[in-house]
Amino acid sequence: MTYRWREHEAARAELLEAALLLEAERAGWGDRFVDAVEAAIRSIADAPHSWGLHRGRRFDPPVHTRSVAGFRYDIKYIVLGDEIVIIAYAHERRRPAYWAHRLKD
Secondary structure, three states: OOOEEEEOHHHHHHHHHHHHHHHHHOOOHHHHHHHHHHHHHHHHHHOHHHOOEOOOOOOOOOOEEEEOOOOOEEEEEEEEOOEEEEEEEEEOOOOOOOOHHHHHO
C-alpha cells in the first residue's frame, strides 16, 4: 500500500523553526536537518506501522514516533487509513506531549 502524508500546520511551523535554530547554531545544519527529516518521512511512508508507539500516555488513534537520524528530534504521526498525518517535529527533551491537543484538529 502506498501512503500519502500531510503535516499539521503547527508541525510545519516547528520544522521551519527548528531548521532556522540549527542553522543559527552551525552553518549547514538547517539543511542537514531538513534532509534527515525528509529521509525519515520516506521511511515512514514505506512502512508506517513499523515505527514504535509514543511512550507513556496512550492515544486514540495511536501516535507513532520516528526519530530523526543525527538530531534530537522525533516525528510524531498518526495513520488514518492510507494517510499519514505528521502531528509534530518534537525535540526529544522539551515539553513532552505538548502536541497532544493537535490530535483533535
